[in-house]
Amino acid sequence: MTTPKPQTIVVAINPSASFGKSRGVGPRVVARLREAGHTVTSLQEPDFAHLVEAAALAVAQKPDALVVVGGDGMVSLGVNLLATTTIPLGIVPSGTGNDMARGLGIPVGDADAAVDALLESLARPSRAIDAGRIRHTDDAGRDQTTWFASVLSAGFDAIVNERANRLRYPRGKNRYLVALAIELARLRPITYRLVLDGVETVTDAALVAVGNNQSIGGGMRVTPDAVVDDGLFDVLVVTPLSRTAFLRVFPKVFAGTHLGHRAVTIHRASTVRIDAESVAAYADGERVSRLPVDIELVPGALHVLMPAAASVGRT
Numbered sequence: 211m212t213t214p215k216p217q218t219i220v221v222a223i224n225p226s227a228s229f230g231k232s233r234g235v236g237p238r239v240v241a242r243l244r245e246a247g248h249t250v251t252s253l254q255e256p257d258f259a260h261l262v263e264a265a266a267l268a269v270a271q272k273p274d275a276l277v278v279v280g281g282d283g284m285v286s287l288g289v290n291l292l293a294t295t296t297i298p299l300g301i302v303p304s305g306t307g308n309d310m311a312r313g314l315g316i317p318v319g320d321a322d323a324a325v326d327a328l329l330e331s332l333a334r335p336s337r338a339i340d341a342g343r344i345r346h347t348d349d350a351g352r353d354q355t356t357w358f359a360s361v362l363s364a365g366f367d368a369i370v371n372e373r374a375n376r377l378r379y380p381r382g383k384n385r386y387l388v389a390l391a392i393e394l395a396r397l398r399p400i401t402y403r404l405v406l407d408g409v410e411t412v413t414d415a416a417l418v419a420v421g422n423n424q425s426i427g428g429g430m431r432v433t434p435d436a437v438v439d440d441g442l443f444d445v446l447v448v449t450p451l452s453r454t455a456f457l458r459v460f461p462k463v464f465a466g467t468h469l470g471h472r473a474v475t476i477h478r479a480s481t482v483r484i485d486a487e488s489v490a491a492y493a494d495g496e497r498v499s500r501l502p503v504d505i506e507l508v509p510g511a512l513h514v515l516m517p518a519a520a521s522v523g524r525t
Contacts, residue, residue, distance in 0.1 A: 216247045217248050217274035217332060219243055219300075221243065222265045222276065222279065223280070224258075225256060225258055235302065251268055265287060274298075277301070278302070279304055281307045282310055289341060289359045289494065293512050296513055298515050300328050303317075307426070307427060307428045309424075310423060312429065314516040316516060327517045337514050338510040341359050341508055342443065343356075344358065344491070345503070346498055346503045356493060361420065361432060361494070363420075365400060365415065366397065366416050367417065373389035394456070401487070402418055407481055414450050417447075418447055421433025421436035421444040422443060441507065443507050444477075445476065447474075447476075448474050480507045482505040483503070484502060484503055489501050
C-alpha cells in the first residue's frame with residue numbers, strides 16, 4: 211500500500227453508532243488514520259444536530275478531507291457540507307443502506323477493508339463527481355437548498371418512508387415492513403407534473419426517482435445505468451401497476467432488471483421539476499420536503515475519496 215503524506219482529516223461519526231455492532235468502527239477509523247501519521251479531529255456528538263454543527267465548524271477550517279462513518283444519512287451530511295468545495299469526502303460505511311459507498315466501489319460490510327481503501331485513496335488526488343442541487347420549500351414556507359449525490363425518490367417508496375416515520379411500533383426494519391404492507395394495500399396512482407430539461411409532461415405513476423448513482427434502500431438498483439460523472443440524471447418513471455404486478459416487478463429492482471418492464475421508463479436530463487399532491491421527496495435516504503422540488507445536476511460539484519480500482523463513471 212502506498213503511504214500517503216500526512217494530512218489533516220476530520221472524522222464525523224454517526225451518533226447512533228455508539229451502540230450495536232458498529233459502535234467500534236468510528237474509533238477504529240480514527241486510530242488507523244493516526245497510526246498512518248495523519249492529524250485527526252474526531253467528532254463524536256450526542257445527536258445528529260450537534261454533529262452537523264460541529265462538522266460545519268471543522269470544515270470551515272479547511273481540512274484536507276472529511277471522512278464520515280455511518281450510512282447514507284452521514285453521506286448526506288458530508289455532501290451538504292462539501293458540495294462546490296474542493297475538500298474531498300471519504301466514506302467508511304457502517305449503516306444499513308450504504309448506497310453511495312456501493313456506487314463508489316468502497317467495500318461494504320468490512321470496515322477494515324473500507325479503511326484500507328480510504329488510506330490508499332488519500333495517497334492520490336480525489337475524484338470529482340456530479341451532485342444534485344435541490345431547491346424546495348420547508349414546512350415553514352422558507353426557501354431551502356439541499357444537495358444529494360445518490361438518488362432522490364418521490365413516490366411509493368417515499369410514501370412508505372413517511373408512514374414508517376409516523377409509526378411508533380415496531381422498531382427497526384420491521385417498522386418499514388409494516389409500513390410497506392399498509393401502503394401496498396392503499397396503492398394507487400399519483401398524478402405527477404414533470405418538467406425534464408424544460409419539457410413538461412403530466413403522467414400517472416407509482417414511482418419517480420432521480421438517479422445520479424444507481425441504488426437506494428441498501429442495494430435496490432432503481433437507476434442501474436446511472437453514472438456519477440456524466441453530467442446527466444437518470445430519471446425513473448414507473449407507471450401505475452396492479453398490486454400483483456407491483457409485487458412481481460419489485461424484486462427485479464434489486465438486480466436492476468426491471469428496466470425491461472413495459473411500465474418502466476428511463477429519461478435522461480440535467481434539470482428536473484417534480485410536483486404532485488401529498489408526496490414528499492427523499493434524497494440519499496433523508497427527507498427533503500413535500501413536493502414540488504426543482505433539481506439541477508451540477509457537474510463535478512463533489513470531490514470524493516474512492517478506491518483506484520473502482521470502475522465508476524467514464525474516464
